[in-house]
Amino acid sequence: MPGLIRRTLLIGGVAAAAGGLALWRWRMPGDAELDYGTDPSQVLDIRYPSGGNAAPVLVIFHDGDFATGDKSDTAVWPEWLEAGIAVVRVNTRLSDRAKWPAQADDALAAVVHLQRNGADLGLNPAHMVLMGQGAGAYLAVTTALSLVEVGLSPKGVVSLYGPMDFSTLDADLKTLGRAPSRGPADDAASPESRLLGFPVGEKRAAAHAVSPLARLDRMREPLPPILIRHGDADTMVADLQAKRLREAWIAADPKAAIDYKLVPGAGHGGQAFETDPVRADVLAFVQARLA
Structure with missing residues (x-):
């Protein structure tokens, strides 16, 4: 599979030549929305900075427990556009439409689409940072590892308050002495169990096996820089x-360069991740990686 992905990325420019120019003609300045697959959920939008040069790219995956949410829920900070960075927000199939690994496949397919059509879309996908919030962080890290495996590492990764191993979500909250703000992840009705198609508590090893942490255990390739921020009062996904x-x-x-901090008093997302110092840290990291 990695070889197939690499081949798809490398030869995709040929396919893009036929239809990419049409995409470039119809896009409105400053904004575009397009399909990267055949399912209605497989869409992304692009916010362009001013200027005519091929722009570096920040790809964002939204939160929502893999079950809810939309790319439009994620704010496009004006500082990115002012810095000449294009912002791409991605929707993937939700868990009521498809089970894992469909969401990982979608996230990678969106990046492949940008790689194949980047020149015609006014983008420079060779300079790309992946970012995710909550469930989106799980997708951002997973996608980054897939790119690393085929020798096409992104320039950086931003992980904000994301789960990284469903098999230990409940145990981590218990270890920290925190009462969970929702039902147990181990239960059959949890968002994680619905995503995987089986109760996490009954197949803990299988839940761990699909996690970014399990993949990292098997990897010894050079990894891109990563920024990690997590609230130290999160009662949904423990900062462990x-x-x-x-x-x-x-x-x-x-x-690997790692910028890791816990956000004092912050829960799962919220205003703390939209304002300084987190906002300033994220902006500085993304701009430095895409300078």
Whole structure:
């Protein structure tokens, strides 16, 4: 499969030549929306900065427990556009439409689409950062690892308050002595169990096996820089998940650049992740990676 993905990315420019110019002609300045697959959910939108040069790209995956939400829920910070960065927001199929790994396949397919059609879309996908919030962070990290495996590593990854291993979500909250703000992830009715198609608590090993942490355990390739932020009062996804991501990233590549901080008093998302110091940190990281 990695070879097939690499081949798709490398030869995709040929296919793009036939239809890419039409995409470039019809897009409205500053905004565009297009399909990257045949399912109605497989859409992305592009916010362009001013200027005519091929823009570096920030790809964002939204939150929503894989079951709800839309790309439009994620704000496009004007600072990115002012810095000459194009922002791409991606929708993937939700868990009521398709089970995992459909969402990982969709996220990778969206990036492949940008790689294949980047020149005609006014983008420079060779300079790309992947970012996700909550469930979107799980997708951003997963997609980054898939790109690393085929030698097409992104320039950076931003993980904001994301789960990284469904099999330990409940145990992590218990370890920290926090009462969960929703039902147990182990239950058959949890968003994680509905996503995977089986109760996490009954197939814990299988739930771990699909996680970014399990993939990192098997990797020893150079990894891109990563910024990790997580609230230290999160009662939905314990910050131990972020700590494990940091440790797994270091184990896979001890030389990788890691910017890891817990956000004091912050819960799962919210205003703390839209304002300074988190906002300033994210902006600085993305701009530095895409300069």
